[in-house]
Amino acid sequence: MSKVAVVTGAGQGIGFAIATRLYNDGFKVAIVDYNEETAKKAASTLGENAIALKADVSDREQVIAAIDAVIEKFGDLNVMVNNAGVAPTTPIETITPELFHKVYNINVGGILWGTQTATAAFRKLGHGGKIINATSQAGVVGNPNLMLYSSSKFAVRGMTQIAARDLAEEGITVNAYAPGIVKTPMMFDIAHQVGKNAGKDDEWGMNTFAKDIAMKRLSEPEDVANVVGFLASKDSDYITGQTIIVDGGMQFH
Numbered sequence: 001m002s003k004v005a006v007v008t009g010a011g012q013g014i015g016f017a018i019a020t021r022l023y024n025d026g027f028k029v030a031i032v033d034y035n036e037e038t039a040k041k042a043a044s045t046l047g048e049n050a051i052a053l054k055a056d057v058s059d060r061e062q063v064i065a066a067i068d069a070v071i072e073k074f075g076d077l078n079v080m081v082n083n084a085g086v087a088p089t090t091p092i093e094t095i096t097p098e099l100f101h102k103v104y105n106i107n108v109g110g111i112l113w114g115t116q117t118a119t120a121a122f123r124k125l126g127h128g129g130k131i132i133n134a135t136s137q138a139g140v141v142g143n144p145n146l147m148l149y150s151s152s153k154f155a156v157r158g159m160t161q162i163a164a165r166d167l168a169e170e171g172i173t174v175n176a177y178a179p180g181i182v183k184t185p186m187m188f189d190i191a192h193q194v195g196k197n198a199g200k201d202d203e204w205g206m207n208t209f210a211k212d213i214a215m216k217r218l219s220e221p222e223d224v225a226n227v228v229g230f231l232a233s234k235d236s237d238y239i240t241g242q243t244i245i246v247d248g249g250m251q252f253h
Contacts, residue, residue, distance in 0.1 A: 009084025011038030128171025180247025214249025
């Protein structure tokens with residue numbers, strides 16, 4: 001019996017790499033993304049046991065509807081990967097109430113609604129499950145110019161620990177992965193903004209992050225997907241409440 005996984009924000013970047021890894025590991029995979037076009041393209045790339053669903057993770061009702069649709073289609077839910085997020089560059093003086101609400105509604109609200117909805121689904125289905133959340137090395141150590149992103153990812157680590165304590169006895173584990181500097185469209189946007197703010201080019205922007213990596217290379221999305229594959233497997237059954245940093249040696253804990 002193949003298991004069922006949901007990956008949010010899986011139309012591109014790290015999310016798509018995670019969906020691909022889980023699909024190759026034998027999961028039926030639901031790609032949930034606010035961009036319907038990229039989600040459909042991603043699902044068709046994977047194959048017949050993948051579906052695409054449009055949802056804005058900051059909207060609780062849309063998350064509930066998406067999970068309901070997944071269970072209706074595949075008959076089960078075993079792994080919830082709350083991956084969707086946004087990462088605008090936010091020097092302190094540039095932050096508006098609108099931007100604050102946008103980042104927190106997606107990066108924190110999306111994790112909360114995903115966790116709540118998956119928990120309700122596991123209970124209804126009568127079994128445990130795995131909730132896997134996206135934080136960041138910027139959620140372990142504060143990163144410059146990323147006031148909203150970095151602080152929202154600190155919140156994800158806290159939520160992961162709290163949910164892990166609350167749900168452990170029901171056989172539900174909750175863990176997080178903390179990527180470093182990954183070669184994704186989102187990361188190149190950040191590097192571009194950081195470079196632009198300093199009057200430098202994109203490469204300079206990337207290097208401001210890359211210079212701190214012990215392994216001296218930027219991360220591929222697959223590096224992160226490999227860790228999520230482990231967290232989604234039986235091999236991680238005795239791990240909960242943890243944040244696994246996947247950053248090539250930027251932070252040491």
